[in-house]
Amino acid sequence: MRPDQASLAGDSAVTLYVHIPFCCRRCAYCGTFRVAEREPDFDPFLRAVAREFALRREESPAALARAPAAVYVGGGMPSLFDPKRLGALLAILREGAPWSAEAEVTLEVHPGSLDRDTAPALREAGFNRLHVRVQSFRNAELETLDRGYTAERAREAVLSAREAGFRAISLDLRYGIPGQTLDTWTTTLKEAIALGCEHVVCNQTAGREENLHDRLLRGHFPESALDEHLLAEYQAAARRLGEAGYEHYEVQSFARAGWASLYARAAWQRGTCHGFGPGAHSFEDGVRWRNAADLGAYLARLLEAGRQPPRERYRLSAENAAQEEIFLGLRQAAGLRWAAVARHLGTAPLAGLERKARLLSAQGFLEPIEGGVRLLPQAWFVAGSVVREMIRALEDRAA
Ligand code: SF4
Secondary structure (H helix, E strand, C coil), rough: CCHHHHHCCCCCEEEEEECCEEEECHHHHCCCEEEECCCCCHHHHHHHHHHHHHHHHCCCCHHHCCCCEEEEECCCCCCCCCHHHHHHHHHHCCCCCCCCCCCEEEEEEEEHHHHCCHHHHHHHHHCCCEEEECCCCCCCHHHHHHHCCCHHHHHHHHHHHHHHCCEEEEEEECCCCCCCCHHHHHHHHHHHCCCCEHHHHHHHHCCCCCHHHHHHHHHHHHHHHHHHHHHHHHHHHHHHHHCCCCEECCCCECCCCCCCCCHHHHHCCCCEEEECCCCCCCCCCCCCECCCCCCCHHHHHHHCCCCCEEEEEEEHHHHHHHHHHHHHHHHHHHCHHHHHCCCHHCCCHHHHHHHHHHHHHHHCCCEECCEEEEEEEHHHHHHHHHHHHHHHHHHHHCC
């Protein structure tokens, strides 16, 4: 059993992220920065990350002298690389502060690259948590998504992780897939529960206009019927996973007791995060920055010029920081604390915010908690709209 996660996440936590952009698929819904290569050359990438990490330690010595609570290697498709190379990547990050045995070290995995050979090798490499991007346990839906594996293969991937001794297995599932019905979605949920995974993330695909998948889906439903369909799927997930003992701890995340994602929670609590690799995001001391999503520029700047990769940095204003507190607080079951807003803007805006919260509570969206407010379960599906209302109340005060 892990120690109390709350003691690891939060303001004081440092997390590390590496974005490995290589990927050999072209999923219709993908919005991630990726570079399509079947056999990418990992060695220059590894050398560039090592260089970036060394430069960052000079730039942020205090943060990177602290032991990370969580490390996350995502992509792209990081599991394209053999476990030894991924172990070499972790060794680079370990050159910072030594990690405790409780640190959560996660690898994002494509089910097609997880089997009885790779799973033990990934444990050996130093990972203790896998986020398996299953999406669906229905073959027709996997074909629609062009994922390149079958439901049977996805099951085997999860089972091989368990056999290899992974104690923390997280599944990425997707609802709103064109052709998916409430019944087929429920089948996928039941499979995830039967496999005994500790953590489940339910993503909704619809919503981005430019997304091919979204256009396909909207072709299947008139607008209002689509919303009802997505709501029914979302509610089915909350009900099924809740009945099976999962805590719905964030809008789209569910965990068995003690297995919430430390990495994600630290991000939602605005902890310090250092990201490496092209397209990676970072946050420290009120400054957010993102490395340019450009692999060529990333490699050239680090390996040829020995300099930081191109990146966009911006310091959050007090107003931006308070907006983030509202957005991130309300998406979690723990809710928004007024003190979090006051930390950035003082107590002046609280009267307007509390007034708006009382209105939204009377309408059945929010409920008061000690020193703050949180979404009612029936309002989680429309969390975005509630957040917008609350942020508007903050802006009205500034107008
Ligand atoms: S496997 Fe992941 S990164 Fe690659 S195209 Fe699909 S969603 Fe995007």
